[in-house]
Amino acid sequence: MADAVLFEFLHTEMVAELWAQDPDPDPGPGVSAGPGGGGGGGWGGQKMSLSVLEGMGFRVGQAMAERLPRETLAFREELDVLKFLCKDLWVAVFQKQMDSLRTNHQGTYVLQDNSFPLLIRMSSGLQYLEEAPKFLAFTCGILRGALSTLGIKSLVTASVAALPACKFQVVIQRC
Amino acid sequence: MSRPAHRRPEYQKINKDLFVLTYGALVAQLCKDYEKDEDVNKYLDKMGYGIGTRLVEDFLARSCVRRCHSYSEIIDIIAQVAFKMYLGITPSVTCNNSSRNEFSLILDKNPLVEFVEELPPGRSSLCYCNLLCGIIRGALEMVHLAADVTFLQDRLKGDSVTEIGITFLKKLDEKKYRRKK
Numbered sequence: 001m002a003d004a005v006l007f008e009f010l011h012t013e014m015v016a017e018l019w020a021q022d023p024d025p026d027p028g029p030g031v032s033a034g035p036g037g038g039g040g041g042g043w044g045g046q047k048m049s050l051s052v053l054e055g056m057g058f059r060v061g062q063a064m065a066e067r068l069p070r071e072t073l074a075f076r077e078e079l080d081v082l083k084f085l086c087k088d089l090w091v092a093v094f095q096k097q098m099d100s101l102r103t104n105h106q107g108t109y110v111l112q113d114n115s116f117p118l119l120i121r122m123s124s125g126l127q128y129l130e131e132a133p134k135f136l137a138f139t140c141g142i143l144r145g146a147l148s149t150l151g152i153k154s155l156v157t158a159s160v161a162a163l164p165a166c167k168f169q170v171v172i173q174r175c
Numbered sequence: 176m177s178r179p180a181h182r183r184p185e186y187q188k189i190n191k192d193l194f195v196l197t198y199g200a201l202v203a204q205l206c207k208d209y210e211k212d213e214d215v216n217k218y219l220d221k222m223g224y225g226i227g228t229r230l231v232e233d234f235l236a237r238s239c240v241r242r243c244h245s246y247s248e249i250i251d252i253i254a255q256v257a258f259k260m261y262l263g264i265t266p267s268v269t270c271n272n273s274s275r276n277e278f279s280l281i282l283d284k285n286p287l288v289e290f291v292e293e294l295p296p297g298r299s300s301l302c303y304c305n306l307l308c309g310i311i312r313g314a315l316e317m318v319h320l321a322a323d324v325t326f327l328q329d330r331l332k333g334d335s336v337t338e339i340g341i342t343f344l345k346k347l348d349e350k351k352y353r354r355k356k
Contacts, residue, residue, distance in 0.1 A: 003261060
């Protein structure tokens with residue numbers, strides 16, 4: 001039976017590719033040459049970027065949500081879907097539940113994980129804080145993809161104040 | 176008292192799915208980024224190498240294997256312990272030459288391709304599971320064994336089995352490992 005470590009190692013390797021940037025002779029106007037992940041496709045030779053990672057996570061999240069055992073296929077309300085993600089999806093993917101879920105009851109949810117497994121091996125506290133977003137992009141995609149399978153369009157972002165705790169912000173997109 | 180959620184069998188399967196699905200998304204992304212199959216294969220091998228160099232420590236910590244005295248012992252451990260531990264399968268082992276440094280792992284089942292029916296069109300030379308070759312190569316190098324690891328046969332390419340060939344090369348650090356007689 002595959003261990004969770006295989007996924008963690010693969011994820012780490014995928015994120016590492018963000019650091020190995022191909023030298024791009026002509027980055028084009030308006031693209032800064034600073035280090036770290038800028039979100040999105042403005043980086044010429046970069047094979048992996050935050051949006052690519054998020055997109056991959058989206059596909060995986062969609063497929064994962066289809067496979068999760070669900071008592072009823074239709075949830076009574078939006079909050080139930082988020083609770084399902086915090087408990088069942090998180091347990092399936094990270095072997096633990098989300099530590100807290102807050103909402104403003106107007107379509108914004110904040111999911112907090114105080115010891116996020118993909119950050120735990122890195123450090124605790126403020127070291128490597130600027131690298132942390134790279135380790136969250138894929139997971140944001142998983143959340144967005146799972147929500148999509150469950151019929152909810154959303155925007156998911158993540159923030160880190162101090163490793164290994166992080167927050168995922170889910171904003172429901174209403175047409 | 177019911178079992179904690181993450182130990183229930185359906186969740187363990189989902190956990191394996193997570194790795195397989197992520198790997199599939201990675202290969203799909205690489206196919207978008209690289210036109211040539213050889214480039215995708217090389218990239219997968221390179222990533223696998225990076226994973227293998229770290230995975231071997233995880234493996235040694237979990238498995239308590241004895242020190243090996245021959246290449247065939249090492250291959251047996253890879254097939255019967257490592258593959259079993261991480262992928263839940265046990266490939267069979269054959270030795271391909273009399274000097275006993277060329278081996279093959281025959282994979283009857285391959286979880287990595289569970290959701291793959293066939294290679295994408297125009298990708299007939301793609302070694303879908305090339306990550307595995309890199310992982311094995313990287314892991315062996317960390318224990319001071321240089322080896323060439325490639326796919327000799329691939330079911331996805333129409334062969335009857337999937338076969339990984341491992342050829343041990345000269346030891347990287349022979350001096351250190353010379354036994355005192």
